[in-house]
Amino acid sequence: MKWQSASECGEMLSEAATQALIQEVALSPKPGLVDKYQNGSHTDLNYRLMYRSAEALQNSFYHIAKRAYEAELNQALREDIGQIGRVAEKNMFLATEGVNTHKGAIWALGLFTAVMASMNSEEISRKRLARLVGGLALLKDPSAGAAKTNGRQAEIQYNISGAKGEAGSGFPHVTEVGLPMLWNSRKKGFTEKTSRLNTLVAIMASLSDTCVLHRAGSEALASMHDKASLILLSGGVAYKDGRDLLLELDKELIEKNASPGGCADMLAATLYIDAVCFNSLKTSNDLKYLRKEKHIHEYTHAGVSR
Numbered sequence: 588m589k590w591q592s593a594s595e596c597g598e599m600l601s602e603a604a605t606q607a608l609i610q611e612v613a614l615s616p617k618p619g620l621v622d623k624y625q626n627g628s629h630t631d632l633n634y635r636l637m638y639r640s641a642e643a644l645q646n647s648f649y650h651i652a653k654r655a656y657e658a659e660l661n662q663a664l665r666e667d668i669g670q671i672g673r674v675a676e677k678n679m680f681l682a683t684e685g686v687n688t689h690k691g692a693i694w695a696l697g698l699f700t701a702v703m704a705s706m707n708s709e710e711i712s713r714k715r716l717a718r719l720v721g722g723l724a725l726l727k728d729p730s731a732g733a734a735k736t737n738g739r740q741a742e743i744q745y746n747i748s749g750a751k752g753e754a755g756s757g758f759p760h761v762t763e764v765g766l767p768m769l770w771n772s773r774k775k776g777f778t779e780k781t782s783r784l785n786t787l788v789a790i791m792a793s794l795s796d797t798c799v800l801h802r803a804g805s806e807a808l809a810s811m812h813d814k815a816s817l818i819l820l821s822g823g824v825a826y827k828d829g830r831d832l833l834l835e836l837d838k839e840l841i842e843k844n845a846s847p848g849g850c851a852d853m854l855a856a857t858l859y860i861d862a863v864c865f866n867s868l869k870t871s872n873d874l875k876y877l878r879k880e881k882h883i884h885e886y887t888h889a890g891v892s893r
Contacts, residue, residue, distance in 0.1 A: 619840030717757025724754035762809030765857030
């Protein structure tokens with residue numbers, strides 16, 4: 588999609604990014620994750636908190652897009668969006684009273700936002716998008732400091748590359764797993780909800796999710812991969828066998844206190860890229876639709892507390 592100004596770019600991308608985060612948390616049932624009807628494996632998260640967090644991030648996505656608009660994907664840009672990302676994290680923690688709801692999503696959606704704003708192009712291939720995002724992610728941010736997150740601890744303990752490795756590879760679980768599954772499910776005539784759930788399951792079948800590793804260990808991650816693969820082999824959640832297996836996986840992850848938060852981030856990024864680059868967000872009128880849909884979420888779930 589091509590924008591006429593940095594402000595228009597910032598407005599549309601920030602709205603789309605926020606909506607993608609809201610669509611992710613609203614989707615249900617998601618194994619081990621917060622949705623509209625349950626808190627999954629979490630005692631500190633619920634739908635309203637996740638929604639509030641998503642809203643709090645919109646301004647930062649706007650500033651990332653505005654800064655990156657038709658800019659070179661270079662070291663200066665990487666450092667600037669890194670600073671904006673740290674402000675986004677502070678805003679998130681203020682909105683959630685200290686709970687980490689979207690730190691991984693800020694990283695993923697922030698990088699995609701910067702690249703799409705930089706390109707400002709009518710058309711972009713998945714491979715080129717992945718290559719550019721990966722290149723930007725690999726540039727070091729000297730102001731970032733050493734990460735002391737649960738995810739980083741899991742990376743060290745289990746010797747995996749984690750979120751930075753996924754980003755440096757161009758987010759293959761978005762471009763090579765998520766998007767193809769989303770499109771194939773739609774092509775088969777599945778509902779949008781089913782298509783999105785199939786997309787999440789496909790991501791869960793192979794992502795080395797550090798959230799799961801930190802909370803439940805490598806056996807839980809391997810079991811999640813196996814069960815998600817079985818759901819796909821059964822035809823996905825459009826069919827009874829797949830739905831039954833999905834609910835079994837949900838029960839198992841909750842019992843193990845495992846939550847695939849990294850998979851949720853990749854789903855949100857998939858929905859974001861699909862909307863902006865390949866599917867639904869093509870004109871300024873679609874921005875009005877996103878706002879309308881977001882207000883429906885607000886009205887419908889204003890009283891939800893889980």
